[in-house]
Amino acid sequence: MNTLLSIEKRNAVLLQMAELLEKERNVIIDINKTDLDAYTGNDISMYDRLKVDDAKVDEMINAVTHLASQDDPVGVERFRFKHDNGMQVYNKTASFGTILIIYESRPDVTVEAAGIAFKSGNKILLKGGKESLKSNLKIVELWHQALKHNGASTDWVEYLQFNRAETQTFLEKPTQKVDLIVPRGGEHLIAFVQQHASCPVIVSGRGNNFVYVHEEADLDMALKIIVNAKTAKISACNALDKVLIDENLPNKSEFIRTLISKLKVFNVEIMGGKKVSEYEGVDLIPSKDIWYEEFLDYKIVIGEIASNEAAIAKINKYSGGHSASIITTNEAEAKLFMENVDTAAVYHNASTRFTDGGQLGLGGELAISTDKLHQRGPIGLQHLVTNKWYVHGNGQIR
Known part of the structure; x- marks a missing residue:
């Protein structure tokens, strides 16, 4: 001993x-x-x-x-x-x-x-x-x-x-x-x-992390956060796999097109639900099961969602319980999202890439527990x- x-x-x-x-x-x-x-x-x-x-x-x-x-x-x-x-x-x-x-x-x-x-x-x-x-x-x-x-x-x-x-x-x-x-x-x-x-x-270690772009999101901020979370380090468990865009987002089509072009700069393979797959450069998802998948690769799935409540329900069903972020200028909506999303880390207006012992003030980490x-x-x-x-x-x- x-x-x-x-x-x-x-x-x-x-x-x-x-x-x-x-x-x-x-x-x-x-x-x-x-x-x-x-x-x-x-x-x-x-x-x-x-x-x-x-x-x-x-x-x-x-x-x-x-x-x-x-x-x-x-x-x-x-x-x-x-x-x-x-x-x-x-x-x-x-x-x-x-x-x-x-x-x-x-x-x-x-x-x-x-x-x-x-x-x-x-x-x-x-x-x-x-x-x-x-x-x-x-x-x-x-x-x-x-x-x-x-x-x-x-x-x-x-x-x-x-x-x-x-x-x-x-x-x-x-x-x-x-x-x-x-x-x-x-x-x-x-x-x-x-x-x-x-x-x-x-x-x-299992990620499958989500970003929800709320209808009151700062769109420039949303673009920066999504591109960072997806492309900065694809092998990390805190990397982004799924984006939910509020169907009531003003200038939604323009935003989706801009997001597609920014992700294409990094050669990200983009898949989408029925509505998003109509945009150029987006493939239709092969099945709903893909929402469960963690990619650890230059791949992303983008879908439209009806509301904050619907986004919370979808994340709680499909995510790996690791990290999720809401992009919004509405504090009350952010609070609703953060209190009800069932992941180890919840973010408001920030990249999921910060779920890391060093970044969250612990020095280092042994693991990221889900x-x-x-x-x-x-x-x-x-x-x-x-x-x-x-x-x-x-x-x-x-």
Whole structure:
């Protein structure tokens, strides 16, 4: 059993990790090139997430440096109570114990997600995808150097080099204690983990996000937000997939034509419902089921909708429970939308691309949860804890 490391030691390991990432920057990028060259798939978002360049290494260094500066999330008092019999009762945050992170393609998860889990006092088990194996193993080697340098056991960060069958066996009958599993990746990975896991799973990562252009929208703002949310980073789970345009929007036809032309600059494939598909450059949707789909690609669906209430109902039926935005100058309509749309993050006059731990003030994030338990939306350092009751007495019996 690994005894909880002091906060000083956890921070020292994180800062040492930042130094090693800087020192080994070029080695990491070169090793990552071998992973990229070996990738034979045609999934552009997977390739994008797999790639490590100077900017990505900078992000990793910033992540661990920032984590080292944050307060210890373990042992924080949440509640206190003095019992009539004199017992002093406290509820404090506590680490989970061991967290398994299963992820695809993203070597930065090996630094950032592992760093968050480590800072919150947990042992980390990492199971990355075969496409990023060499990059991941190099980064885990650095974790082990940082741990050894600070006199801590290398057991705190362990890489599981399992194939799919071995992973399934481990999920069903773990050979060591696992308290929580966090899958980071596409729907197939998440479904696989949920199906086989024998301990709690935090479900994250599915987007299928909506923007609703209300009849009182600022149209220039709406165009900027839609283009940004769709095209800035197509591999992100906070990217936009669906646009609902109020059928009572003034200058609606002109707005739709302008939106089409702006999206076509980025070669976005545009599909539409019956009315929108009549515009040039828009294909008719193959079936209503496409409203459920997350694209992670240069694709978008645009439809007309009768009202704010109808938009809320449609989003609640089809979205992935991640992010939704209303564009309107009407505060009351925005409030109605934000209170009733059932997603982890709701926006008024802003891009869905901000659903991200760093952007929402958490520093980094382990995952973006679409579950309602145990935490919803970006899971930061302060959320990756459970709690424990501490009861001090002097012989009380009941």
